[in-house]
Amino acid sequence: MNILYLEKVSYQRENKTILKNVNLTVNESDFIIVTGPSGSGKSTLLKLLNNLISPTKGRIVYRGKSMEEYNPVELRQNISLCFQTPYLFGRTVFENMVFPFNIRRKNIDKSMIHSLLKNLDLKEEILHKDIKNLSGGEKQRVSLARTLLFKPDILLLDEITSALDEENTLKVENIITKLNNEGVTIIWVTHNKEQAERLGTRRIHIAGGTVSEVKA
Amino acid sequence: MKITSLMLASSLVMVSIIFSYSQKLKLEKDIIVGVLRAIIQLIVVGYILNWIFGIKSPIFTTMLILVMLFNASLNSAKRGRNIEGTLWISYVAIGAGTFITILILVLAGTISYSAYQIIPVSGMVISNAMVAIGLCYRQLTSDFKNKYMEVETKLALGADILPSSIEIIRDSIRTGMQPTIDSMKTLGVVALPGMMTGLILAGTSPVEAIKYQIMVTFMLLSCTSIASFLACYLSYSRFFNNRKQLIK
Numbered sequence: 001m002n003i004l005y006l007e008k009v010s011y012q013r014e015n016k017t018i019l020k021n022v023n024l025t026v027n028e029s030d031f032i033i034v035t036g037p038s039g040s041g042k043s044t045l046l047k048l049l050n051n052l053i054s055p056t057k058g059r060i061v062y063r064g065k066s067m068e069e070y071n072p073v074e075l076r077q078n079i080s081l082c083f084q085t086p087y088l089f090g091r092t093v094f095e096n097m098v099f100p101f102n103i104r105r106k107n108i109d110k111s112m113i114h115s116l117l118k119n120l121d122l123k124e125e126i127l128h129k130d131i132k133n134l135s136g137g138e139k140q141r142v143s144l145a146r147t148l149l150f151k152p153d154i155l156l157l158d159e160i161t162s163a164l165d166e167e168n169t170l171k172v173e174n175i176i177t178k179l180n181n182e183g184v185t186i187i188w189v190t191h192n193k194e195q196a197e198r199l200g201t202r203r204i205h206i207a208g209g210t211v212s213e214v215k216a
Numbered sequence: 217m218k219i220t221s222l223m224l225a226s227s228l229v230m231v232s233i234i235f236s237y238s239q240k241l242k243l244e245k246d247i248i249v250g251v252l253r254a255i256i257q258l259i260v261v262g263y264i265l266n267w268i269f270g271i272k273s274p275i276f277t278t279m280l281i282l283v284m285l286f287n288a289s290l291n292s293a294k295r296g297r298n299i300e301g302t303l304w305i306s307y308v309a310i311g312a313g314t315f316i317t318i319l320i321l322v323l324a325g326t327i328s329y330s331a332y333q334i335i336p337v338s339g340m341v342i343s344n345a346m347v348a349i350g351l352c353y354r355q356l357t358s359d360f361k362n363k364y365m366e367v368e369t370k371l372a373l374g375a376d377i378l379p380s381s382i383e384i385i386r387d388s389i390r391t392g393m394q395p396t397i398d399s400m401k402t403l404g405v406v407a408l409p410g411m412m413t414g415l416i417l418a419g420t421s422p423v424e425a426i427k428y429q430i431m432v433t434f435m436l437l438s439c440t441s442i443a444s445f446l447a448c449y450l451s452y453s454r455f456f457n458n459r460k461q462l463i464k
Binding site: 033050051052053066072073074076077080081082083085087089099100102103104146147150 | 328365366368370371372373374375376379382459460461462
């Protein structure tokens with residue numbers, strides 16, 4: 001059953017066409033790997049799916065309804081996006097980890113935070129660390145943990161392992177694969193060829209603003 | 217003060233003209249135009265105020281304050297020309313700041329609702345609120361541009377536009393209030409404020425002048441905080457479209 005459907009989607013910014021006439025069907029529990037050269041529109045595609053921007057032409061249908069019919073806040077809580085450049089706010093890691101609970105007006109589940117950090121090879125003490133003192137890899141893992149605190153319907157990942165070593169990359173891949181096995185639909189943008197080959201159930205390639213399915 | 221004394225004091229203008237000429241600053245024309253404009257404007261305002269104070273009509277006084285509010289709103293709206301609807305936002309923000317501040321002062325018996333007290337006091341309140349919200353608009357515009365990553369990260373996590381912008385709103389309110397707080401800290405230490413100096417020169421005892429200055433300090437703090445708060449909270453949503461997307 002399709003969960004997401006892009007119908008002739010185009011996106012233009014400052015007279016520059018970034019995506020043109022994209023048609024794409026995403027099925028429930030798909031694990032899609034997105035590849036393509038820099039500036040080809042991969043991040044734009046994820047932003048469109050997260051409703052941070054809207055198509056200039058065409059429409060995106062999520063679970064049978066056009067995205068425009070949904071409350072954007074609820075939509076983004078169901079279709080989560082983790083950015084390529086991890087942006088941590090506030091002063092400490094703790095402030096970042098409690099943010100998803102606060103915006104949903106839910107009690108902070110400390111055990112959940114601890115277990116997620118542990119799975120990402122981060123110690124509990126990091127919670128009280130100043131975000132300025134984190135390494136690039138730590139920032140990327142904290143940013144991912146922050147996104148994963150509430151299990152989404154669709155998870156959009158934009159080169160989330162680019163600052164990680166091989167060991168941590170494999171750990172992250174295992175966590176995401178496990179989530180996919182639990183029914184979460186994954187759309188993962190990567191530049192890493194080996195990663196693209198070892199992950200996913202489908203692969204799409206974006207170049208020159210057009211999307212094509214790569215046959216295995 | 218005698219007119220002849222004032223004429224003699226005008227020789228002070230010559231100091232800056234001689235300085236400009238000797239240093240080749242080419243400011244002589246600007247200085248002369250500036251001085252003439254200041255004299256003409258102040259004379260006109262002096263006669264107008266004299267006439268207004270003579271009317272003694274609360275309705276007329278209120279209408280005059282509304283006109284002052286409109287002019288101040290027009291001016292501060294220019295600072296936020298990238299933000300939609302700043303004219304009415306400014307009017308509401310400055311208006312509320314002025315109304316609440318003046319109401320408290322009148323109810324407390326510090327001033328009476330008569331033209332010769334209300335108009336100068338309102339003028340001080342309105343102009344300070346105008347400067348404060350102009351700073352707020354500038355800070356909001358620059359923060360939404362420079363901190364768009366923070367806003368989009370929060371939106372992507374499923375936050376509404378208020379929690380996504382709250383740090384920017386707080387930063388902008390602080391910017392609007394900061395000059396008033398800073399000047400409060402240096403009152404009497406760095407300089408005697410203009411109003412207090414004026415009262416002392418007019419023969420009021422410094423102890424009496426201080427009372428008025430303290431009142432002015434309180435009212436400026438109140439109006440700038442109310443106006444900054446309202447201006448920021450009423451305008452932050454203008455940086456988003458109806459899909460709660462950040463407009464870049």
